Amino acid sequence: MNNIYMPERGEILSIVQESSIEWLFKVKTTIKPLAGQFIQLSIPMVGEAPISVADCNHEEGWIEFLIRKVGKVTDAVFNLKPGDSIFLRGAYGNSFPMDTYKGKRVIVVAGGSGTAPVRPLIKQLIDDKKTDIELIFGFKDQDSILFKKEIDTWRKKAPMILTVDKGCGIDGECVGLVTEYIPHLRLNEGFDNLEVVIVGPPMMMKYSALEFLKLGIPEEKIWVSFERNMSCAVGKCGHCKIDETYVCLEGPIFNYVKAKKLLD
């Protein structure tokens, strides 16, 4: 029997600062996650934390994690350097339903560190020439903008609105919340061929979804990603349970039809 709690060793390949508070850790591993899944990252003597996959390459054998110093494990990660060992368990959770998105028009709305879990999704959707993709990214301020180089690359391939909450004097960019820019999207072509992915802070996801609903987009076309205290990640410890749903097992990606019923 496979021991579901036993982590495996990975090696830190690089650590790159992405924003004023977030760093991107690249880890060599044999684990092959799908877009939207998460990994239990652990440091013996400190503990475990669920971190979403910010990118991965199955052939080259690595995963990237966007990490902010906000807890016991994430604090300790910052004591490590390239070449050091870190331990991984997973990949866990469901993933973005790529088959549903393929060949359609996909709007991705991401806020703050929510851009990390959608990054592998965006890369795959842009690579798939048949899928038409449109992006809205929202960040707190200019220093919080993540994946700047990639955003520039994506901008050449897909229509994009990049907005910051506060005026910060970036030329040509928008100021305000992502919700304000949702009505600016091309939404007059009918909704049959459309899917909307929203990932970010809970309030941002809620109000963005409401904005799309207001514009007449059916609930089943909207997808969100939940963040919880996923402690065991295998449906035993109960920390992430909402109603009969274990976010670690059935999530973190939920269709809005289900997500709107996950009340806490």
Added chain:
Amino acid sequence: MKKLLTNDEFNSVLLNLSKEYDIYAPVTLPFKGTFSDTDLVKYEKITTLEEINLKDKSYYSAKEILLPIRQTIFYFNENEFKKPEGRTKKALVILRSCDLHAIEKVDNIYLNNKFSDEYYADAKKMVKFAVMGCPGKGWESCFCASMGTNKTDNYNLGLTFKDGEVYTDVKDEELLNFFDAGKNEEFEMEFVTENVEKVTVPENIVLEDIINGEMWRDYDRCIKCGRCNFVCPTCTCFTSQDIFNRDNSKTGERRRVWASCHVDGFTTMAGGHEFRQKSGDRMRFKVMHKISDYKKRFGTHMCIGCGRCDDACPEYISYINCINKLSKKLGDKDE
């Protein structure tokens, strides 16, 4: 095979059994109760019939035999992780019908909830269950009849204790080897058929209908101690902890420790965000898990009606009243 043994003959059986099995049963631990001069009844190893407390309800359940309060998941040093050796000796647990039903509920989470937990699975393989009936209508806060857990035939050994005699129903072939004493005797296992407390569990609760109910505010007086969770035979949540050795900080262990959805920190995420901050909302979450959520997932209610949560609450919060209140409220709505 059904047999009648004298107490002495049964004690000989226990003595022989204890060479191969750790035998657990509710026992009285003098002066170990919550308050001064009170006793505690809990599951401990026994070797004779006289040690078993047959007349009181145990404060804690038998779940800790399969799911210890603290359990080492692995030991680590700089180079490797090592899983500890699990239970090496077989165990026989003498328990009540409701508590045996509770084990089946825990099985669903630890064995059937997508992943199987090998620590629990390994322990379960080593354990057999002996069921004993309860006196009269059970105890003050019992409502097993309402939950349908008052009877069971899913035991390895059935026991009915009478004055100086023990009626035994040995279903397990391996246990039969220990029962050469006594005489064949037909009897029916005696189970509780009615309790003093009656609980009406509302069916098919829609969370949206009750989540903002004013009734949950009555439970904001809960002090978030988690006793109700820790005495519950079906509560299964845990938190992981890493411990390192003081004299060699490069070695240590990862443990899981019982957790409670009532205690602060249960839903706290990195950065400090917390769901269900008010006690009343935690009460709602627990109650829904016991009588609604679990059933949606596994087809049976999680609560087994032992009433230990009512017995343990220092604020005298009654889960029984809560369910009945909810039932009345939802019933009123339909009228």
